[in-house]
Amino acid sequence: MTGLLTIFAVILLGIAIWQLVKIYDLSHAKADNTQVATEKDNHINGLLMMAFLVFLHGFTIYSMFKWGDVLLPESASAHGKDVDQLMLITFVVIFIVQAITQALLHYFAYKYKGEEGKKALFYADNDRLEFIWTIIPVITLAGLIIYGLWTWTNIMKINENDDPIFVEIYAQQFNWKVRYAGADNTLGLANVRYVEGANVMGADMSDPNAHDDIVSTQELRLPKGRKIIFKMRSQDVLHSAFMPFFRAQMNTVPGMVTQFSFTPDKTTEEARQSLEIIEKVATINKIRTEKNIQLQAEGKETLDPYKFDYLLLCNKICGASHYNMQLKIVVDTEEGFNQWLSEQKTLAEVLQ
Amino acid sequence: MSASTQASDHTHDHDHGHHHKETFITKYIFSQDHKMISKQYLITGIFMGIIGVAMSMLFRLQLAWPEEKFKVFEIFLGKWAPEGVMDPNIYLALVTIHGTIMVFFVLTAGLSGTFSNLLIPLQIGARDMASGFLNMISYWLFFLSSVIMVLSLFVEAGPAAAGWTIYPPLSALPQAMPGSGAGMTLWLVSMAIFIASSLLGSLNYIATVLNLRTKGMSMTRLPLTIWAFFITAIIGVVSFPVLLSAALMLIMDRSFGTSFFLSDIFIQGEVLHYQGGSPVLFEHLFWFLGHPEVYIVILPAMGIVSEVLATGARKPIFGYRAMIASILAIAFLSTIVWGHHMFVSGMNPFLGSVFTFTTLLIAIPSAIKAFNWITTLWKGNLQLNPAMLFSIGFVSTFISGGLTGIILGDSTLDINVHDTYFVVAHFHLVMGVSAIYGMFAGVYHWFPKMFGRMMNKNLGYIHFWVTAVCAYGVFLPMHFIGMAGLPRRYYTNTAFPYFDDLANINVIITVFALIGGAVQLVFIYNFFSSIFYGKKAVQNPWRSNTMEWTTPVEHIHGNWPGEIPHVHRWAYDYSKPGAADDFIPQTIPMKKGETEH
Numbered sequence: 001m002t003g004l005l006t007i008f009a010v011i012l013l014g015i016a017i018w019q020l021v022k023i024y025d026l027s028h029a030k031a032d033n034t035q036v037a038t039e040k041d042n043h044i045n046g047l048l049m050m051a052f053l054v055f056l057h058g059f060t061i062y063s064m065f066k067w068g069d070v071l072l073p074e075s076a077s078a079h080g081k082d083v084d085q086l087m088l089i090t091f092v093v094i095f096i097v098q099a100i101t102q103a104l105l106h107y108f109a110y111k112y113k114g115e116e117g118k119k120a121l122f123y124a125d126n127d128r129l130e131f132i133w134t135i136i137p138v139i140t141l142a143g144l145i146i147y148g149l150w151t152w153t154n155i156m157k158i159n160e161n162d163d164p165i166f167v168e169i170y171a172q173q174f175n176w177k178v179r180y181a182g183a184d185n186t187l188g189l190a191n192v193r194y195v196e197g198a199n200v201m202g203a204d205m206s207d208p209n210a211h212d213d214i215v216s217t218q219e220l221r222l223p224k225g226r227k228i229i230f231k232m233r234s235q236d237v238l239h240s241a242f243m244p245f246f247r248a249q250m251n252t253v254p255g256m257v258t259q260f261s262f263t264p265d266k267t268t269e270e271a272r273q274s275l276e277i278i279e280k281v282a283t284i285n286k287i288r289t290e291k292n293i294q295l296q297a298e299g300k301e302t303l304d305p306y307k308f309d310y311l312l313l314c315n316k317i318c319g320a321s322h323y324n325m326q327l328k329i330v331v332d333t334e335e336g337f338n339q340w341l342s343e344q345k346t347l348a349e350v351l352q
Numbered sequence: 353m354s355a356s357t358q359a360s361d362h363t364h365d366h367d368h369g370h371h372h373k374e375t376f377i378t379k380y381i382f383s384q385d386h387k388m389i390s391k392q393y394l395i396t397g398i399f400m401g402i403i404g405v406a407m408s409m410l411f412r413l414q415l416a417w418p419e420e421k422f423k424v425f426e427i428f429l430g431k432w433a434p435e436g437v438m439d440p441n442i443y444l445a446l447v448t449i450h451g452t453i454m455v456f457f458v459l460t461a462g463l464s465g466t467f468s469n470l471l472i473p474l475q476i477g478a479r480d481m482a483s484g485f486l487n488m489i490s491y492w493l494f495f496l497s498s499v500i501m502v503l504s505l506f507v508e509a510g511p512a513a514a515g516w517t518i519y520p521p522l523s524a525l526p527q528a529m530p531g532s533g534a535g536m537t538l539w540l541v542s543m544a545i546f547i548a549s550s551l552l553g554s555l556n557y558i559a560t561v562l563n564l565r566t567k568g569m570s571m572t573r574l575p576l577t578i579w580a581f582f583i584t585a586i587i588g589v590v591s592f593p594v595l596l597s598a599a600l601m602l603i604m605d606r607s608f609g610t611s612f613f614l615s616d617i618f619i620q621g622e623v624l625h626y627q628g629g630s631p632v633l634f635e636h637l638f639w640f641l642g643h644p645e646v647y648i649v650i651l652p653a654m655g656i657v658s659e660v661l662a663t664g665a666r667k668p669i670f671g672y673r674a675m676i677a678s679i680l681a682i683a684f685l686s687t688i689v690w691g692h693h694m695f696v697s698g699m700n701p702f703l704g705s706v707f708t709f710t711t712l713l714i715a716i717p718s719a720i721k722a723f724n725w726i727t728t729l730w731k732g733n734l735q736l737n738p739a740m741l742f743s744i745g746f747v748s749t750f751i752s753g754g755l756t757g758i759i760l761g762d763s764t765l766d767i768n769v770h771d772t773y774f775v776v777a778h779f780h781l782v783m784g785v786s787a788i789y790g791m792f793a794g795v796y797h798w799f800p801k802m803f804g805r806m807m808n809k810n811l812g813y814i815h816f817w818v819t820a821v822c823a824y825g826v827f828l829p830m831h832f833i834g835m836a837g838l839p840r841r842y843y844t845n846t847a848f849p850y851f852d853d854l855a856n857i858n859v860i861i862t863v864f865a866l867i868g869g870a871v872q873l874v875f876i877y878n879f880f881s882s883i884f885y886g887k888k889a890v891q892n893p894w895r896s897n898t899m900e901w902t903t904p905v906e907h908i909h910g911n912w913p914g915e916i917p918h919v920h921r922w923a924y925d926y927s928k929p930g931a932a933d934d935f936i937p938q939t940i941p942m943k944k945g946e947t948e949h
Binding site for chain 1: 439440441444514515519520521522525528529614615616617618619623626628629630631632665666667668669670671672673674696697698701704705708709712713715716719720722723724725726727729730731732733734735736737740741744747748751752755756758759762763764765767768770771772806807808809813817820821824825828829832833835836837839841842843844845847848849850852853854855857877881885886887888889890893894905924926927928929934949
C-alpha cells in the first residue's frame with residue numbers, strides 16, 4: 001500500500017510541476033534564447049566535466065583495489081599462462097589509452113568552455129597529426145594481433161600425437177556427463193539415436209571401441225600434466241563447456257563434435273593450498289557465515305561452508321536451469337587419476 | 353501552412369503550394385511528410401524504450417537480490433512471478449525482449465528512423481524523401497512490428513526467451529523452453545515485418561541522398577550526419593536481408609519440418625527427425641546481420657555527435673575527409689568481422705584467426721574518429737548545451753567500451769571472457785549507452801526543429817549528469833564480474849558458492865541502474881511537456897551552419913517556402929577567420945577571395 005501511495009504522490013508532484021511550468025511558460029510566449037547555454041552554464045558544466053574525470057578515473061582505481069580479488073585465480077592449465085600474459089599486456093595498453101584520452105577529452109571540455117567574445121580556432125585539418133594517430137594504433141594493434149594469433153594457433157592446434165587422453169564432454173538440459181576413452185584410449189562411436197536406459201550418452205555398442213569406455217556423471221576427473229583432448233557433444237540445444245580456471249571454452253553443438261584441448265598443471269589440492277584461493281575461500285565463508293546467522297534467525301536451513309573446486313559451467317543460454325548447469329572438475333595426480341579410473345565400471349559392464 | 357507557401361519555385365513537382373486540404377488523418381496519422389514521420393518514429397521509439405528499460409529494471413532487481421520477493425514482480429509479471437518470486441523462464445524472456453527492443457526498436461528504428469527522416473531532406477535541401485509513400489509504409493510496418501512484439505509479451509506460454517540472438521535449437525523447439533512456442537513465432541513475424549520496414553526506409557534514404565541534393569551540395573559538402581545515415585542505409589540493405597532469410601529458414605524448421613539448423617536431437621525422451629542441419633549455419637547468418645547491426649546503431653549516433661560537437665565547439669569538425677573515410681572503412685570492415693562472435697562456436701580455428709585480424713583492424717578507423725572528436729574540442733569555444741554534453745559523453749563511453757573490444761576481438765582472450773558479463777559491459781558501453789547518448793544529443797539538438805519549441809536546459813543538465821554517473825556506475829563494475837568468470841543470462845548466481853563474493857557488486861550495479869532508469873523520467877517529462885509548453889524556438893537557436901535551420905520554425909509541407917536555397921560551402925565554417933560571425937551557413941555564397949576550408 002505504501003508503495004502505491006508513493007507512486008500516487010510522485011505522479012501528483014509531477015502534475016503539479018507540469019502545471020507550474022505551464023503557467024510560467026504561458027506568460028512567456030515569445031520566442032527567445034533562454035534555453036541556450038549561457039556563459040554561466042558553460043562554466044558550471046565545464047567544472048563538472050573535470051569533476052567527472054576525477055570520478056571516472058577514481059572509480060576505476062577504487063574498483064581495482066576493492067574488487068581486484070574477485071578476478072579468476074592464476075590459470076590451472078599450461079596454455080592459460082600465455083592467455084593471461086596476453087591479457088595483461090592488452091590491459092596495460094587499454095589503461096594507458098583510456099587514461100590519456102579520457103583526460104584530454106574532459107580537460108578540453110573544461111579548458112575551452114565557452115566565453116562571451118572568445119573565438120574558436122579555425123583548425124580543420126592536419127595531415128601529419130592524423131598520420132601519427134593512424135600509425136600508432138596500427139603498430140600497437142599489429143603487435144597485439146601477431147601475439148594473439150600466435151597464441152591462438154598454439155592453443156587450437158590439436159595434435160593427436162602428443163600422447164593425449166581423450167575425454168568426451170556431453171551436454172544436455174541441464175547437466176554434464178563425461179566419457180573416458182578407456183584402456184584403448186579411443187572413444188567409441190555414438191549418436192543420440194542410441195540413447196536408451198543406462199546408455200545415457202548414446203554410445204554405439206556395436207563399435208568395440210565403446211566397450212571399455214567409462215561414463216562419469218558426478219565429476220570430471222583429470223590427471224595433472226597430461227594433455228587432454230576434449231571431444232564435445234550435445235543432445236538437445238547449444239551449450240557451452242566453460243572451464244574458466246583452465247582458460248578453456250567451447251560450445252557443444254547438437255549434430256556435430258567440437259573439440260578443445262589443454263594440459264592441467266595444478267591439482268585441485270595444490271590450488272586449494274595457494275594463497276589466492278585460501279583468501280578467496282575465507283572471504284566467501286565469511287559471507288556465508290553472516291548469511292547463516294540471518295537464516296538461523298528465520299529458522300531456515302543454513303549453508304554449508306564452501307570448499308574450493310574447479311568448475312565446468314554452461315555458458316550458452318540453454319533454458320530455464322541454464323544458471324545451474326554445472327559439474328565439478330577434479331584434477332588429480334596421474335597415479336590418483338589412473339587409480340580412480342580403474343575403479344569405475346566400463347560401459348560394457350554397466351550395460352550388461 | 354500560410355501564404356508563405358505560395359510556390360514561387362517551379363522546378364519541384366510537389367503540390368504543396370496548392371493548399372490541398374490536409375485532414376487530421378493525412379497530417380498526423382498516414383502522413384507522407386518526412387518531418388511528421390520522423391516524429392512518429394521518435395515517439396514510437398521512446399515508447400518502446402520505456403518498455404525495454406523497465407524490463408531491465410526488473411531483472412536488475414532479480415540479479416541484486418535473488419532471494420528476495422518483490423511485490424513489483426507480481427504487479428508486472430503476474431502469474432510468472434507467483435508471490436513475488438520471478439520464474440527463471442520469464443527472467444530469460446525479459447533479457448531477450450530487452451535486447452530485441454533496445455537494439456532494433458529503439459536504437460535502429462528509433463534512432464536512425466527518426467534522424468534519417470528528419471535530417472536527410474532538410475540537410476541536403478530536398479522537399480521530401482524520394483518516395484513519401486514508401487516512407488509512410490516504412491513507418492507503419494515498423495509500428496505493426498512494434499505492436500506484434502508487444503503483443504507477444506501476453507502469450508500464454510510467455511514471450512520468446514532464447515536470447516536476442518535466438519540461436520536454434522533452443523529457439524526452434526517448444527520442448528526446450530516454453531518461450532519457444534507462440535512467443536517465438538510472434539517474435540519472428542515481428543522481426544520479418546521490421547526488416548521489411550527497415551529495407552524500405554534504407555532504400556529511400558539512399559535514393560534521396562543520391563538524387564535530391566540541392567544545387568551546390570556535392571558529396572564532399574554533406575554534413576557528417578548525412579554521410580553517416582547514407583552509409584548506415586547501405587549497410588542495412590546489404591545485411592538485413594540475410595537475417596530475413598535466416599528467420600524464414602527458422603520458421604520453416606519450426607513449422608514445416610525442414611532441417612536447416614537442426615540435427616541429431618534427443619529431447620524429453622524422444623529422438624526428433626531432424627538430420628543434417630547445423631546451428632552454426634544459423635550463427636553465421638545471424639551475425640552476418642548481427643554485427644553490421646551494431647554499426648547500423650552506432651554510425652548515425654557518430655554522425656549526430658560529429659555535427660553537434662562542431663556546432664557546440666564553434667569549430668570545424670577536425671579532419672572532415674578522414675571522418676568520411678573512417679565511416680567508409682568501418683562500414684566495409686563491419687561486414688567481414690561477424691565471426692568474432694563465434695570464436696568458440698566450433699567453427700574452424702583458422703577462420704577465427706581471420707576474424708581476429710579483420711576485427712582488430714576496425715579499431716583503427718574507430719581510433720581516428722575518437723582522436724578527431726577530441727581535437728575538435730581543442731581550442732574551441734564550447735557551448736555546453738545538453739546536446740553537447742551528451743556528445744562529449746558519447747566520446748567518453750565509446751572510448752571506454754571500444755577499448756575492451758580489443759580483448760573480445762582477440763580470439764585468444766575471447767576464450768575466457770566470451771559470453772560472460774565482460775561482454776555485457778563492453779557492448780552496453782560501446783553501442784548501448786553510446787548510441788543512446790547519440791540519440792539524446794540528437795533529440796536535444798533538433799527538438800526546436802521538430803517541435804518549434806525548446807527543451808528545458810536545466811532538466812537536460814540534470815538528465816545528463818545523473819545518467820553519465822550511473823552509466824559508468826552500472827557498467828564499470830560489470831567488467832569485474834565478467835573477469836571473475838560469471839556467465840551472462842544466469843537467472844541467479846546463488847547456485848555457485850564460488851560467486852558469492854560478487855553479490856555486493858551486483859547490488860551496487862542495480863542501485864546505479866535504478867537511479868539511472870529513474871532519471872530518464874526527467875527526460876520523458878521534459879520531452880513531452882516541452883512539445884506543448886516549451887519556450888518558443890528561434891529559427892536557428894544553436895547558430896548552426898546546416899540547411900535545416902534555414903527553414904521556417906513552423907513546419908510546412910515542402911520545407912522551404914520559396915525556392916530551395918543553393919549551397920556554396922561545406923557545413924563546418926565555424927569561426928572562420930575574416931567572418932563577422934562565428935558561423936557561416938552553407939547557403940551563404942563565398943566572398944571574393946575566400947577559399948573553401
